[in-house]
Amino acid sequence: MEGMQSVQCGAGCPLCAGPGGAQIWSDEAWRVVRVADDDFPAFYRVIAKPHVVEFTDLPLPEQQRCMALVCSVERVLRKQLAPTKINLASLGNMTPHLHWHVIARFDWDSHYPQPVWGTAQRSVEPSALALLPMPLARLDEAVHLGLHSPYT
Amino acid sequence: MEGMQSVQCGAGCPLCAGPGGAQIWSDEAWRVVRVADDDFPAFYRVIAKPHVVEFTDLPLPEQQRCMALVCSVERVLRKQLAPTKINLASLGNMTPHLHWHVIARFDWDSHYPQPVWGTAQRSVEPSALALLPMPLARLDEAVHLGLHSPYT
Numbered sequence: 001m002e003g004m005q006s007v008q009c010g011a012g013c014p015l016c017a018g019p020g021g022a023q024i025w026s027d028e029a030w031r032v033v034r035v036a037d038d039d040f041p042a043f044y045r046v047i048a049k050p051h052v053v054e055f056t057d058l059p060l061p062e063q064q065r066c067m068a069l070v071c072s073v074e075r076v077l078r079k080q081l082a083p084t085k086i087n088l089a090s091l092g093n094m095t096p097h098l099h100w101h102v103i104a105r106f107d108w109d110s111h112y113p114q115p116v117w118g119t120a121q122r123s124v125e126p127s128a129l130a131l132l133p134m135p136l137a138r139l140d141e142a143v144h145l146g147l148h149s150p151y152t
Numbered sequence: 153m154e155g156m157q158s159v160q161c162g163a164g165c166p167l168c169a170g171p172g173g174a175q176i177w178s179d180e181a182w183r184v185v186r187v188a189d190d191d192f193p194a195f196y197r198v199i200a201k202p203h204v205v206e207f208t209d210l211p212l213p214e215q216q217r218c219m220a221l222v223c224s225v226e227r228v229l230r231k232q233l234a235p236t237k238i239n240l241a242s243l244g245n246m247t248p249h250l251h252w253h254v255i256a257r258f259d260w261d262s263h264y265p266q267p268v269w270g271t272a273q274r275s276v277e278p279s280a281l282a283l284l285p286m287p288l289a290r291l292d293e294a295v296h297l298g299l300h301s302p303y304t
Contacts, residue, residue, distance in 0.1 A: 054238050056226045067219055074208045085248060086206050089241035093257060093265035096237060105245060113245035117267040 004029055004062045009051040015097040016051050024140050025147040029062065030069055032147060034140060035101075040116055041129045041136055042081055042104035044073045044143060052098040055090055069147065070100050076146035077104040081133055084112065106131070156181055156214045161203040167249040168203050176292050177299040181214065182221055184299060186292060187253075192268055193281045193288055194233055194256035196225050196295060204250040207242055221299065222252050228298040229256040233285055236264065258283070 009016040021033030021044075029050070035043040046069045052058060058066065074086050083104035090100045105112055109128060110120045124131065132139070161168040173185030173196075181202065187195040198221045204210060210218065226238050235256035242252045257264055261280060262272045276283065284291070 054226065054230065055240060056223050056230065056238075063219060063223065064216060067215060071208050071215065074206065078206065078208065085243070085245050086208075087241070087243045087245070088207060089239070089243070089267075091237070091239045091241070091267055093237050093239070093267070115241075115243055115245070115267065115269040117270045 004048070004050055004052065004058060009097075013051060013095065013097050015047055015095055015099060020047055020099065021045055022140070024144050030066065032069060032073060032143065034136070034143075037116075039110045039120075039124070039128055040103055040105075041132050042077055042083070042139060043116075044077075044102045046070050046073065046100040046102065048098040053092065053096045055098060057098070066098075066100065070102055072146045072149075073102040073143055076139075076143045077102065080139055080142050081106075087115065089115075156200070156202055156204065156210060161249075165203060165247065165249050167199055167247055167251060172199055172251065173197055174292070176296050182218065184221060184225060184295065186288070186295075189268075191262045191272075191276070191280055192255055192257075193284050194229055194235070194291060195268075196229075196254045198222050198225065198252040198254065200250040205244065205248045207250060209250070218250075218252065222254055224298045224301075225254040225295055228291075228295045229254065232291055232294050233258075239267065 019033055021035045023031055023033050025032045031047050031049060033045050035045055037043045077083060077086060081104050084107040085105045087103040087105050103116060110122060110124050111118055114121060171185055173187045175183055175185050177184045183199050183201060185197050187197055189195045222240060229235060229238060233256050236259045237257045239255040239257050255268060260283060262274060262276050263270055266273060
């Protein structure tokens with residue numbers, strides 16, 4: 001966390017007040033969670049623990065650390081799920097506390113090829129979770145293991 | 153470009169066939185363009201020149217180079233425009249050729265706080281361009297200059 005300056009946390013910041021998802025992994029400065037989203041079950045977030053707003057608020061080593069974590073999650077999702085595409089994003093308009101979305105997208109998912117924030121294109125039967133190539137518990141375990149292996 | 157393996161370009165890939173916007177800067181492996189978007193005039197893209205699909209297809213030095221370019225654009229947008237938020241994203245569902253969106257968002261813009269791919273929240277009068285704190289030509293120049301200065 002050295003050099004990672006936290007600004008004052010806004011009242012009610014949900015990523016200061018809580019984990020922001022099912023926690024998969026953490027260290028002193030970062031945590032990785034899985035978001036509960038029925039349409040996009042393979043949806044993880046890499047979240048700064050301090051209340052940092054923009055990516056360039058981080059010093060370079062922490063930017064690189066952050067992207068190493070993002071890449072670790074991306075690699076596991078690609079290996080385990082062979083998704084049509086990975087989507088990465090750091091938006092934070094609603095919650096201006098630095099967090100990266102790492103989402104496995106499939107050509108059969110409800111919004112593909114639209115972004116997950118766009119317009120639904122189809123309904124998915126029986127469910128996205130049922131169509132995922134592996135159970136979420138095993139995917140979480142693989143993401144967790146990936147975060148413990150070398151990042152590069 | 154060393155170590156940056158290009159996969160075969162899909163027929164009709166628009167980012168292989170053309171610049172994908174108004175070119176602001178380029179080197180052997182990357183280019184930065186400004187996207188023509190009436191709702192979001194301060195919308196830039198960092199685009200890999202080779203046909204790379206996912207961020208983790210890049211070797212680590214090129215990942216770091218890419219994010220240094222993204223951060224350079226982000227820093228200039230923050231300094232010149234003091235936006236409400238910066239949005240960063242690498243999606244590529246429609247165009248699976250690695251490109252990063254770097255977008256200055258304002259609390260008055262048409263979609264805020266929704267993502268630019270979400271639902272419009274308001275109409276903006278007279279135009280987003282007119283409300284931008286500086287002319288686009290000067291912003292482009294600042295982005296260009298930022299890309300020539302040290303990245304860290």
